[in-house]
Amino acid sequence: MPASAHTSSDSASPSQPTPLLRAQNLFCERDDRVLFSDLHFSLAAGDLMQVQGSNGSGKTTLLRILCGLNSSYEGALFWEGVPIEEDREGFLSSLLYLGHRVGVNKVLTARENLRWSCSLHAPVSDAEIEEALYSVGLAGYADISCRNMSAGQQQRVSLARLLLSPARLWVLDEPFTTLDVRGVKVLENLLADHVARGGAVLVTTHHTLEVPCALRRLNLDR
Amino acid sequence: MSEASKTSHSSLFKKELGALGVDQEQVSTFAAFSATLRRDLLIALKRRNDLLNPLMFFLIVVSLFPLGVSSDPQELTRIAAGAVWVSALLASMLSLDNLFRADYEDGSLEQLLLSPQPLYFMVLAKNISHWLISGLPVVLLAPLLAYMLYLPADAYWTLVLTLLLGTPVLSLFGAIGVALTVGLGSRGLILAVIVLPLTVPVLIIGAKAVTDASLGLPLGMHFSLMGALLALSLSLAPLASAAALKISVN
Numbered sequence: 001m002p003a004s005a006h007t008s009s010d011s012a013s014p015s016q017p018t019p020l021l022r023a024q025n026l027f028c029e030r031d032d033r034v035l036f037s038d039l040h041f042s043l044a045a046g047d048l049m050q051v052q053g054s055n056g057s058g059k060t061t062l063l064r065i066l067c068g069l070n071s072s073y074e075g076a077l078f079w080e081g082v083p084i085e086e087d088r089e090g091f092l093s094s095l096l097y098l099g100h101r102v103g104v105n106k107v108l109t110a111r112e113n114l115r116w117s118c119s120l121h122a123p124v125s126d127a128e129i130e131e132a133l134y135s136v137g138l139a140g141y142a143d144i145s146c147r148n149m150s151a152g153q154q155q156r157v158s159l160a161r162l163l164l165s166p167a168r169l170w171v172l173d174e175p176f177t178t179l180d181v182r183g184v185k186v187l188e189n190l191l192a193d194h195v196a197r198g199g200a201v202l203v204t205t206h207h208t209l210e211v212p213c214a215l216r217r218l219n220l221d222r
Numbered sequence: 223m224s225e226a227s228k229t230s231h232s233s234l235f236k237k238e239l240g241a242l243g244v245d246q247e248q249v250s251t252f253a254a255f256s257a258t259l260r261r262d263l264l265i266a267l268k269r270r271n272d273l274l275n276p277l278m279f280f281l282i283v284v285s286l287f288p289l290g291v292s293s294d295p296q297e298l299t300r301i302a303a304g305a306v307w308v309s310a311l312l313a314s315m316l317s318l319d320n321l322f323r324a325d326y327e328d329g330s331l332e333q334l335l336l337s338p339q340p341l342y343f344m345v346l347a348k349n350i351s352h353w354l355i356s357g358l359p360v361v362l363l364a365p366l367l368a369y370m371l372y373l374p375a376d377a378y379w380t381l382v383l384t385l386l387l388g389t390p391v392l393s394l395f396g397a398i399g400v401a402l403t404v405g406l407g408s409r410g411l412i413l414a415v416i417v418l419p420l421t422v423p424v425l426i427i428g429a430k431a432v433t434d435a436s437l438g439l440p441l442g443m444h445f446s447l448m449g450a451l452l453a454l455s456l457s458l459a460p461l462a463s464a465a466a467l468k469i470s471v472n
Contacts, residue, residue, distance in 0.1 A: 067336060069471055092242065093338035101329025107268045112261065117330070119257035119338035122250060128236040135234050166237035190234070199239055
């Protein structure tokens with residue numbers, strides 16, 4: 001796989017390596033209202049992109065289209081130069097998506113939730129889970145049932161997945177909504193670290209991101 | 223240089239980027255399958271209601287027959303096979319909603335759909351755990367209730383075996399209906415309208431097999447038909463459920 005990635009970047013112009021994710025000519029319409037049309041963008045390794053737009057401008061829809069959760073669109077999507085539908089499995093193994101609904105079962109404990117959601121990609125050990133929970137400020141909460149946690153703490157449980165995943169592309173839908181000031185700081189640092197180690201992030205938020213790295217913006221308002 | 227930068231950035235991160243190798247894929251499919259199975263069983267164990275509801279329902283419905291029809295042993299013997307099978311079918315309908323509903327509401331379903339693992343196995347794992355929780359107890363309780371309805375002694379094994387083959391089919395076909403309706407706000411009876419027609423063949427074959435067994439007739443055809451239904455639903459129903467789930471989250 002590295003070989004093919006190499007050749008495709010050679011065939012492109014040498015100064016511009018193949019972007020990780022490229023969207024071409026995206027068009028989406030919902031209830032006879034055009035959300036976006038003729039949308040082009042690309043995301044390279046090391047890019048942090050904030051998707052902006054007013055309420056109802058299609059931010060969540062755009063992210064869900066990119067992940068393949070929504071198929072009512074026109075246009076083309078490429079992962080490392082290959083159309084996503086041709087290698088969906090390869091794309092999904094490089095993707096980590098955190099949606100509006102955090103994907104945390106309230107009956108289970110933080111550890112049980114993380115063990116399952118990580119095992120869908122790559123199994124993790126108990127020690128890794130505890131370290132990750134510690135890093136997101138939930139030390140000692142590993143065996144607490146998520147029903148007894150606040151919304152922000154549940155959000156942090158799902159953020160711990162960022163630390164446990166080998167995925168290169170993070171797609172985060174409003175990850176800051178329920179976080180407190182310190183949580184926001186932790187997440188901003190995580191985003192910057194992930195970009196610095198060659199990952200890519202696509203994030204929607206109304207919060208003003210203060211990150212120690214370059215920030216690209218994609219505005220859906222016209 | 224690259225080593226140094228790697229360690230400085232990734233001290234928090236537990237995995238290297240793109241750490242998932244190709245040779246690991248089969249191992250991780252099995253790991254994801256068993257993790258999903260264990261998770262669903264764990265949720266069921268923690269929510270005792272889900273575990274007891276279908277069983278209680280089964281018990282109540284079967285015990286209504288002697289009250290509503292007749293307490294005459296001969297009459298009960300005649301309807302026993304059908305009564306137990308109908309009650310088992312209704313009990314399995316009752317618990318179907320647990321299959322994907324909670325996962326849809328808390329977002330776990332999206333995580334499942336975005337797993338690089340084959341969705342067939344993930345849905346199959348959920349089906350198996352659902353059957354272990356709601357189907358198997360019904361199968362185990364059935365002989366006791368059949369005794370209550372004066373089922374002839376010859377038919378007990380047939381009852382247990384047909385239920386053992388048939389209840390997984392009910393779960394598998396039912397999952398398609400749940401997957402289709404999980405995104406709807408108010409479902410009402412639509413789930414039953416979708417699922418019941420699919421499960422009628424199972425009911426007919428199962429009840430007929432038990433009746434025939436009590437009359438001492440040959441059973442080979444019933445078992446082959448039931449086995450064929452199980453094979454069909456095992457191979458196709460998870461695929462249909464997976465496709466339906468993708469539509470439902472859309």
